[in-house]
Amino acid sequence: MEKQQALEYIKKLASEKLISREELERAYEEGLGVSSEVAKKFKVANLLFYIGGGIIILAISILIAQNFDSFNDVTKIMSTFGIGIMVYFLALFFSRDSKLNVLSAALYFISAAVIPIGLGVIFYIAGFDFESSSTHVIISALLFIFYLSSFLVLKKDIFIFFSTIFGTWLFFSLTNMIGEDLFATSEFFIKYRILFVFLTYLLLGYNFAKQNKTGLREFFYIVGIFGFLGSAMVLGGWQPSQNIFWESIFPFLVFGTLILSIYLKSRAFLVAGSLFLVGYIGKITAEYFSESLGWPLALLIAGVLLIGLSYGFFYLKKTINK
Amino acid sequence: MELKKNFSLVIALIIPILMILFLVAIVYIPRIYNHPQYNFLFVSGGNYNEEYIIQNGKLVARFNPSVPIDKLSYPEENINNQFLARLFVYDIKQNKAAEVTLEQAKAFNFYSDFESPDGYKIINGSSYNFIFGGASSDPFALYISGNGLSKKLNIPIQTSNRYDVNLRFVGWINPIDSSN
Numbered sequence: 001m002e003k004q005q006a007l008e009y010i011k012k013l014a015s016e017k018l019i020s021r022e023e024l025e026r027a028y029e030e031g032l033g034v035s036s037e038v039a040k041k042f043k044v045a046n047l048l049f050y051i052g053g054g055i056i057i058l059a060i061s062i063l064i065a066q067n068f069d070s071f072n073d074v075t076k077i078m079s080t081f082g083i084g085i086m087v088y089f090l091a092l093f094f095s096r097d098s099k100l101n102v103l104s105a106a107l108y109f110i111s112a113a114v115i116p117i118g119l120g121v122i123f124y125i126a127g128f129d130f131e132s133s134s135t136h137v138i139i140s141a142l143l144f145i146f147y148l149s150s151f152l153v154l155k156k157d158i159f160i161f162f163s164t165i166f167g168t169w170l171f172f173s174l175t176n177m178i179g180e181d182l183f184a185t186s187e188f189f190i191k192y193r194i195l196f197v198f199l200t201y202l203l204l205g206y207n208f209a210k211q212n213k214t215g216l217r218e219f220f221y222i223v224g225i226f227g228f229l230g231s232a233m234v235l236g237g238w239q240p241s242q243n244i245f246w247e248s249i250f251p252f253l254v255f256g257t258l259i260l261s262i263y264l265k266s267r268a269f270l271v272a273g274s275l276f277l278v279g280y281i282g283k284i285t286a287e288y289f290s291e292s293l294g295w296p297l298a299l300l301i302a303g304v305l306l307i308g309l310s311y312g313f314f315y316l317k318k319t320i321n322k
Numbered sequence: 323m324e325l326k327k328n329f330s331l332v333i334a335l336i337i338p339i340l341m342i343l344f345l346v347a348i349v350y351i352p353r354i355y356n357h358p359q360y361n362f363l364f365v366s367g368g369n370y371n372e373e374y375i376i377q378n379g380k381l382v383a384r385f386n387p388s389v390p391i392d393k394l395s396y397p398e399e400n401i402n403n404q405f406l407a408r409l410f411v412y413d414i415k416q417n418k419a420a421e422v423t424l425e426q427a428k429a430f431n432f433y434s435d436f437e438s439p440d441g442y443k444i445i446n447g448s449s450y451n452f453i454f455g456g457a458s459s460d461p462f463a464l465y466i467s468g469n470g471l472s473k474k475l476n477i478p479i480q481t482s483n484r485y486d487v488n489l490r491f492v493g494w495i496n497p498i499d500s501s502n
Contacts, residue, residue: 184447185467203334
């Protein structure tokens, strides 16, 4: 049976309510050689790994915070930076066995949270000023180089994620350092750099989508589209100091997002576009029409628009799921 | 072919680099052609009720009676009607501040505008506390701003508590007939 025929048959069964989503998923997992029971256990195990990782980070943080003053410098460094590096190499060791990939990823997350704390401790002991952007530039640059090198050597996707996080930190701290004098008198660059950072995330997400890296695509699409539309909305400002250009262009950005949700088959775009359209209708109503029309009529119009929007949302969702 | 395949990745990497270059340009290029000409007077510290204003081109120092005495940083000294703030003249060409007495400052002539005749303003820094990157401007400093220029001024005032520094611009000095 051809793939298209099989999909058409599944559609027919679904329309006649002869097959449920769960049955379909179970059949898919069995086809992969994974029983649904095993798959569920895997999911629970993965979750426990990450929860365990979070608890370890919390425990280390509390331990260090409670005893920081009583530690000597070497102990301070070993209990933070030392542990972070040790966990990194432990993750590296486990990553050699594909069955332990999830454990390895959880350990990489722990190390990525602890190593920056450790570097911070080293720089604190060395007498660096943490209010200075240059200290942030040095720490973030070291972390960025470390994780980018890890990716280039080990070719693991998780390092792309860490490289981007620390690269973003480096970008913000470097622009803070260069633009310190300018930012004291102008918010222009500060507002636009956030918009462009999230645009960069969207482009990265698109690149990962083309490479079928689903996890990375989802992360960059979700963070990117919510951040991008959020920044664009902030650029619009609020009456009386609103920016007419950004307020006027915003609905086009939102409808562009909704159209892209079909093209990219992305629910993140659909949800973000819908939520920001709701937010925009509410904002414009409150800003311009609550005084002239009065709140009840303004709310009535907003309500009608939202009902129309919800219909559009389900229509697009159906199109994406096709 | 490879470039076409990874076009979005290339653009994603170019955007931050272009933004950094753009920032360097808008910060440093105005410094090449901007040469402010006028010195100015500023004060540091003192009590909250001390006011230094320009009236008819001259400095007037006075106490604001609407500030209650128990709200002052140094109520004991203020009972004796003492002006506690330190006054400084900023030499814009040499880029440094020199302390002057109240009497010396009263001898200067001032412009009454907040903006200098060549289009500059003196403003206080403000802190932006981002998750990433630390504070981006110094709230304990003065900046000169105008004609595309924005530059931190060189004011190294030492105190045990830096919140006591409390820098305030007073007025632009009119070089004509000013004995500076």
